[in-house]
Amino acid sequence: EILRSLVKKKIIVEGSKLSIDEILNNEKRKIIYQFILNNPGTYFYKIVTQLGISNHVVVWHLKMLLKFDLIQVEKVENHDVYFDSNFNIKKSKFAYITSQEKGKKIIEYLRQNDFGLSKSQLSKELKMHPNTISKYLKILEQFNVVIKKKVSKRVIYFLNESYL
Known part of the structure; x- marks a missing residue:
């Protein structure tokens, strides 16, 4: 009974000699x-390369x-x-997208060019495929990081002022 309560409280974990x-x-x-x-939304390969620890060791840890419920994983x-x-x-x-280099580049470029940009301008200036730009903008828009405005026949993207 005592062991069961310790397992329930995650002080010990079944199959491990370690305690919390x-x-x-x-x-x-x-x-x-x-x-x-320090890097919420980080992924396996980034952990391996940034820390210089072998992938087998990273998997184990x-x-x-x-x-022990110290971290969680999401697909x-x-x-x-x-x-x-x-x-x-x-x-x-959101954390994953904003931790990606491409997401960071889009946000930073919109921050520097606060007059607004179209998808094609972003694609050309950042040298990213239009589909990649669309994917990132859609997610950034869902989280109110960017605002989409229709100006005449063009759709222009701005960084949300509250995100600045």
Whole structure:
């Protein structure tokens, strides 16, 4: 009965010799956990490359962090993306998109060019495929990061002032 209550409280986890107090004693696991905390919406390959830890080691430590409920994983755009266990998962797609280089480039370019830009202008200036621009703008619009306005026959995108 005592063991069951400890498992329920996630102090110990079935199949592990570790307790919640010991889980972050491993240096690599702690580094991976900190990286996820500092980069919500990060994905496996980014963890491996940015931290320079082998993928087998990363897989093991991610499993342990998940097992102890320190992190959570969400499938976004065919990627498993990782977050702190307290992260609002409804914002997972936004966090993932804004952590991507292309998402960051679009936001930054709109910030610098506050007069508004069309999809074709963004595509040309940022050297991104029009479909890529459309995908990112659609998601950024859903989260009110960008605003779409129709000016004569053109659709122009602006960075939402509240996001500036």
